Amino acid sequence: MLRVRDVSLSYGGEPVLEGASLAVGDGQFVSLVGPSGSGKSSLLRVIIGLQTPIAGIVECSYRRSEIGILFQDDALLPWKTARENVALGLTLNGMDRRDAVAQADHWLGRLGLAGFEDRYPRRLSGGQRKRVALAQVLARKPKLILMDEPFASLDAIVRARVVADVVALVEQQKISVLLVTHDLEEALSLSDAVYLLSQGPRARITQEYNVPIPRPRDPVRSRLHPSFATLYEKLWSDLSREVGGEHAQPARDDAAEAA
Amino acid sequence: MTLDPRHAWIRQLATLALVLALWEAAGYAGWLNPLFAPPPSRIGSALHDLFSDGRIWPHLEATFTAALGGLILGIIVGIALGVLAALIPFIAELLEPVMTLLNAIPRVVLAPLFVIWLGVGISSKIALSFILVSVLIFFTVFTGIRQVDRRLVERITTLGGGRWALIRHVYLPSVAAWVLGNLKVAVGFAFTGACVGEFVAATRGLGYLLSFAQSTYNAALMFAIILIIMVVVLVIFSLSGRLEKYLMRWT
Known part of the structure; x- marks a missing residue:
């Protein structure tokens, strides 16, 4: 179990995170999404121990x-x-x-x-x-894997294969995962829960979405699950509100790109 | 016209042969004063004399010993001081100004001082080679470690590695890469130190022979020794290149 409670972080006096909280249960796959520069990677670095928060705690049973x-x-x-x-x-x-x-x-x-x-x-x-x-x-x-946009540099086909391998292995081994990603489709297709980090500075977790797609999952086919489109629209709408952009529904690829 | 790069060596060799032939012809025609520019045949003859009576070997041995001694000591001490200064700020505070000063001056000016301190024997030549090489290696390692890839450091840290693991798996291999990248320059510096040291005061060595040739106005001998030094350094460059290629096979 990993639990992040009210973590605040600043760089040289500039606030980055303020009171960010999330939890990853045993065997759970959790994603963290948010606008660019909101502090997703910084929160992960706090959890890893590469950054020291000015407030809050990280509890980890591993x-x-x-x-x-x-x-x-x-x-x-x-x-x-x-x-x-x-x-x-x-x-x-x-x-x-x-x-x-x-x-x-x-x-x-x-x-x-x-x-x-x-x-x-x-x-x-x-x-x-x-x-x-x-x-x-x-x-x-x-027992826990922390990932910071690990597939971002791969081309589409290689990415799909590596992601499928990762999902199969973490499901098989019952490994908990916290994935930081800017790709909303990836987050929803892989995760049991998705957290949305607000626009920085002073970013905090504003929403938590439970993804009811059953396991074992095929990362490609899980996008065809009836709940996927609804969740995607909600997540996109909330994210758009965070970045102050249009609420109009773009094509999925454009949405992921813009996020 | 396109030139086949595979045959470049033939063109280079042919050009060299032409230059040597013209030089020889100019000497034969009396257009060049042999006192200043002896023809290639005279230089070849001087070379032949040096090797046939065997008197070159003690000189080669002396220069090699001084250069290699200075090179090895310079690399060891340069790496050690560079690593210490990069990892311990207090040592960096003490060493950096001294090394910067030594780097700023033409270090061969220290040759007479080393002769006074260490005598005309091989020690003063090793010392000059050492000071030339160690300052170069110090800055290579010192700046290299400070610019080491932070992602690799974080990787080892997150894999559970401590300070020793970082030194062993990240810093030392990085240092080896930087040092090997500068090995050819260091070899050149080491021979410069040995030859200049011998030139200032010595009883043996290629630098001493050069000094002797100068004092006796023997330009043919001087050219012959310069040629020997060039060949020796080229051979060592080639060996360094092979070593670098082997040890850096991951690049």
Whole structure:
């Protein structure tokens, strides 16, 4: 269980977040959406511990080693091979090197990277690098994964495949997820709950939407669920109000783009 | 007309042969004073003499020892001080002004001082090579660590790595990349230090031979030694390039 209570954050005296609260239950997939620059990533950095809030608390029932983090940049060490990068996440937590390498190979194979273990990140495509980063996170058997727009840099087809892999694995392993994204469709199709962060400065959580689409989910087909369109319209309308824009319903892709 | 880049070496070699032939012909025709510009055949003869009677080897050994000694010590100390200064602000406060000053002056002016302090033996030459290389490596490492990719630092931190893990998995490999990127410059500096040191005061070494050739107005010997130094540095450049290519195979 992850619970963020009344977190406030400022950068050099400039307020960013004010009293932001959210919760991620065990095995729950939660997304955080909001206008650009509202402080979504900053809130995630507070949860990770990379930023110190001026007020509020972050309660987490998971140990540090049980939390996996996936950023937009895969941030793989360029001088280590795919195998070494994945194994590093394990050896840093005390696993024997031989076991770590075996685990790394297992997870790379599971994510379709068998045969690419000895490649350096520069010799991998964007999608492959993202899978290596994902293997690095999953190999640690996390109970909670924090993601900051991890799929944003991928093209549509690769993105769909990686997202499908992630959903299948987190459902299978019952991993809790907090996903920061600007993509409303992605948020609704993947999540059990979506939080809307208001326009900054002094951004706070203004809405929580429960997504009743059953699991296991196919991220593409879940968009055809009857509740999806209604939720999407509501989320878009609320987000438009936050950024002070038009309420007219744009095409879905335009909406995601504009968000 | 398009030039095939694969045959560039043939064109370069042909041009060199032409220049040497013209130079030789000009000397033969009496257009060049051999006292200042001896023809290539005289330089070749001087080279042959140096190697055939074996007297070049102690000089080569002396210069190599001084240059490589200064290079290795300079790299080790430069990396150590650069890492310490980048990680400990107090050390940076003390070291940065000194290193900036040393970097600002032409460091070869220290050669006579090293001769007074360490004598005419090899120590003063190693010291000059060392000071040239270590300042270069210090700034390479110091500025490099401060500009290390923050995403990699955060990645290791979020994976549960502490300070030692950061040094081992992020800082040291980054440092190695920066140092290797400057290795060729450092090799050039190391040989400059050794040769200048020998030029100032020595009893052996290529710099000493140069000084001897100058004092005896032996331009052919001087050209021969310059040629040897060029070949030696080119060989070491090539070896450094191979080492860099191997160690940086991830790029």
